[in-house]
Amino acid sequence: MNDILPADSALWQYLESSVAKLLGGYGYQQIRLPIVESTELFKRSIGEVTDIVEKEMYTFADRNGDSLTLRPEGTAGCVRAMLEHGLLGGGLSHKVWYTGPMFRHERPQKGRYRQFHQIGVETFNLTGPDVDAELIILCWRLWQQLGLREAVTLELNSLGSSEDRARYRADLVTYLRERFDQLDEDSQRRLDSNPLRILDSKVAATQALLADAPKLADYLNEQAREHFAGLKALLDAAGVPYVVNPRLVRGLDYYGLTVFEWTTDRLGAQGTVCAGGRYDGLVEQLGGKPAPAVGFAMGVERLLLLIETLGKVPAELARQVDVYLVTLGDQAVQAGFGLAEQLRDALPDLRLVVHCGGGSFKSQFKKADKSGALYALILGENEAASQQVGLKPLRSDAEQELLDWQALPARLDELL
CATH class of the missing domain: 3.40.50.800 (Anticodon-binding domain)
Structure with a gap:
């Protein structure tokens, strides 16, 4: 965990104010969320067998013996707040955003700290690919304003429905189990608990092994295919370039249908600066009535590092x-x-x-x-x-x- 010194604060304020102004122009309102939440919230939302819950959360018991956790991400707390305050009743749609520190006990490296900062955007009770497209388009506009467009690439995929993923998961596990000895250690561990995360492995030998593995796109139902086609058509109409990455998955269990990442090759291994997707089942999973939702989070430290690396710090900030x-x-x-x-x-x-x-x-x-x-x-x-x-x-x-x-x-x- 690190300090943000006065000499660095001006760039932080520049990024935060740029995002706040842009989101306000699209009709998004800010929500301010607590840093500490019930541990159970993250177990129910993120998934007990994810790396975050198993290894990375800062969890402690308070004086009443309740288990509390420093938030490792913002979506679960945002959904909890929307439900707790009755904001999702009657099918009302909401577009909100938040910013602040998150906490994960990861190995610190360039652009990644154990206390890190995110700007998150979430929308609720909107079902179509149009709002998915809007989230991506407003990111595209932000990159333009910050001078980053030439340095980022949009990667898209569809994870389909939970039923689609269940059928795919079964076939993927069968394929990989027959090649278990060829998998890296992390992928062997994930095979039973979270096999889709193996698709995102950075180990070259594992990626080579996946070349002939079943493809998730072949398992999507008609509705999922239409949703993904609609998203791509809207992005084409708005002039937003993208790459379909069939191995793109997210590290959190609640995602389905659209997933996307904005990546860069200018920061070495830490290439993702913004990521998100659709999580239509999470509201119900946390005790509410079914409500579609989609959102994203961008890593503030990585974006600032990219701005500095590209020499895009406004002269007046100096x-x-x-x-x-x-x-x-x-x-x-x-x-x-x-x-x-x-x-x-x-x-x-x-x-x-x-x-x-x-x-x-x-x-x-x-x-x-x-x-x-x-x-x-x-x-x-x-x-x-x-x-x-x-x-x-x-x-x-x-x-x-x-x-x-x-x-x-x-x-x-x-x-x-």
Whole structure:
């Protein structure tokens, strides 16, 4: 688990605000969820035989003896909240999103931490492929805004219905059991508990073995085929490129029909930056009436790493201060605070630092320069008395100006 230091926070805020604005434009509303949930919630939703539940959750007993878990993902808690507050009654549709830390006891590596952050989007009571397409399209628009489109690939698959997967699972297990000794250790362990996850194995020998294995696409019912065809047609119409990956599965048991991942080859082994799919059975699984649902989650750390790797950090984020106010003398200090607030009233977006802690002009200018500010405002006793201020460029050889306070907001607005 790691700290996010002040020097890094601006990029986090940039990504979070970009996502919030985009989702608001599509009609999605934010929901804020607790970090701690009942352990049983994740066992019932994710599946007791998944790696997450078996090996990765941070689980503890509280003072009442109840088993609680730091959330390893957001969908289960979101569904729990929708049910608990009666938001799914009457077939009402909802489009919500959330953000925050998740926790898994995994091996830390580049772009992956045991406390990591996700932005999740979920929709409820919408059955068609149109909302699946909308989720993917809004991701596509986000990648455009962040400058990432050329670096990501959309992979699609359909997992069909639970009955489709049951028939496929039986044949897949039969095929793999006959080749058990050729499987890697993880795949041997998963053969009885979660055989579909073997399709996602990163071991080359296992992938080669799967080349002649049964194909899930051959087991889909007509409704699943139509849903998947409808999704692809909508993406084609919107101009969103994709690759059908017949081995794409998700690590959580509740997925069915559409699954998708946005991947990149720019971050080494950690290639998935956003993933999701349809989970029509989860609401009923958690005690509610049947309600279709689809959503996705994007990994914030990986997206930030991709933005930095591609050199797509906006230039303005490198500078956190526009103007630094230097004062000398008690009267100037008092006048400086008044002037600063007048400037903030006139220019709400101005990033203005008022020097605190005293010191000589020379020491204050050193701090002004170190702050990265473009300009210094200079206020001594004489300037304060005449309500004037010096405006000195810090990043060019331009001459210092002497301005009346009333003229300063317009001049700063012009320069910045």
